Amino acid sequence: MPGGVDDPDTPSGGNTYDRRVSLDLSGFGWDVRALAVPGTWPRPDALSVAQLAHLLAGLPDGSVVLLDGLVACAVPEVLVPEAERLRLAVLVHLPLADETGLDPATATELDALERTTLRAVSAVIATSDWAAQRLVNHHGLARRRVHVAAPGTDIAPLATGTDGISQLVCVASVTPRKGQHRLVRALASVADLPWTCVCVGSLDRDPAYVTKLRALIAHHGLTDRIGLAGPQTGAALHASYASADLMVLASRTETYGMAVTEALARGVPVLVNDVGGLPEAVGRAPDGALPGVLLPPRDPAALSTAIRRWFDEHDERQRLKAAARQRRTSLDGWATTARSLSGVLEQLRRDSWSTP
Incomplete structure (x- = not known):
């Protein structure tokens, strides 16, 4: 079973997912x-498109092929002709048009290309129930063809933290969609509190945004x-993660949120926007308690209010810590993800055998 992935040397949730399931399946x-198919996906040059076409053409009829949506969704001219001969499944980490920073014409074009691809392939795999339903609604897909295989999490030692309060961490590529500018503004409004924050994530996805973010940090004297x-x-x-007392994330949208479960796997509470698949990642502790705070995304003051409450309310802080440690014990591992994917792929294999 071949699987197309994007750059394996780039740390991202999607690449981690692809590499782990390639091993665990x-x-x-x-x-x-x-x-791997090198290229500037999802805007590849002609050589990259030709390489993908050559790779697929060389596979035997009926092969089960799992492709990363970043590679597959923008090239229906390659995928659609192969969709009858091969059993194609596309794993959508993020719909192409959802990445911020795209001009409207590019977003519209990518959206149309993705729709054509996903309507042609045998199965579509999303990383959360929310993401699956969004693909169904947005692209007009049959619900029975859209499946969910949520990312797994490796349980890690409990974070030692610092003083139990003041060290914040944000793990996300530094792009407008991840909202670090919103985080900086929220932190600036509570600058009287003794916090420090480290933002971990790629700085080369949107260099112009990073430059503006550095200027914003300097503007606020932070x-x-x-x-x-x-x-x-x-x-x-x-x-x-080990040094963190609290995870903060100001994303505009997420299909799931692997950084959230990575924090919870260490017993670190989370403050995140109540958008997309993030509530599924946050989940609940076995006793039903929330291991973090789901913030109203359209309230610009919500994050700063939640941070201040984290500092000011001892009982609330202890409740969140206890819930995060409980949630840690109920997180699914990568074997669960691989099992979900295997079920989808096995059905495609059976369908291949039954095809005359």
Whole structure:
């Protein structure tokens, strides 16, 4: 079962997901071949498109192929002709037009390309119930063809934190959609509190935005309190989580929110907007308690109010910490994700065998 992925050297939730399921699917009886397709996806050059077409053309009839939506959705001219011969499944981490920073014409074009692709393939896989329903509604897909395989989480040691209150962490690529500018403004409004914040995430997705963000931080006199650490993996990322007392995320939308579950896996409470699939990532502790705060996204003061409450209300802070530690014990691992994907792919394989 080949799978198309984007750049495996770039740390992101989508790449982590792709690499993990490529490994874990073998535990469910799949012979997995992960095939990278270089290119500036989802706006590839002609050579990248030709490479993808050549790769698919070389697969035997009836092959089950799982493709990352970043690669697949923008090239229906390649996917649609192969959709009858191959059993194609597309994993949509984020609808192409949902990335902020796109001009309206580009967003409209990518949206139309994605719709054509997803209507042609055998199965569509989303990372949350919310994302699946959105794809159904937005692209007019049959609900039975859209499946959910939520990201898993590796349980990690409990975060030691700092003083239990003041160290904040935001893990997200630094782009307008992730909303670090909203976070900076919220923190500026509570500058009287003794917080520090580290923002972990790629700085090269939108360099112009990063420049504006640095200027905004300097404007508010917060250069020594808000750090842009850049992308982190492995021990460095573990260290950032381990030192955190609270996770904060001001995204405009998320299809799921793997950074949220990574924080909860360490018992770190979260403050996030109540948008997209984030409520599913936050979830609830076994006793029903929320391990964080879901903020009204259209209230610009909500995040700063929640941060102030975190500092001022001891009982609320202890409640959130206890709920986060409970939620840690109920998070699904990557084997659950692979099992969900395997079920979808197995159905495609059976359909392939039954096709005359």
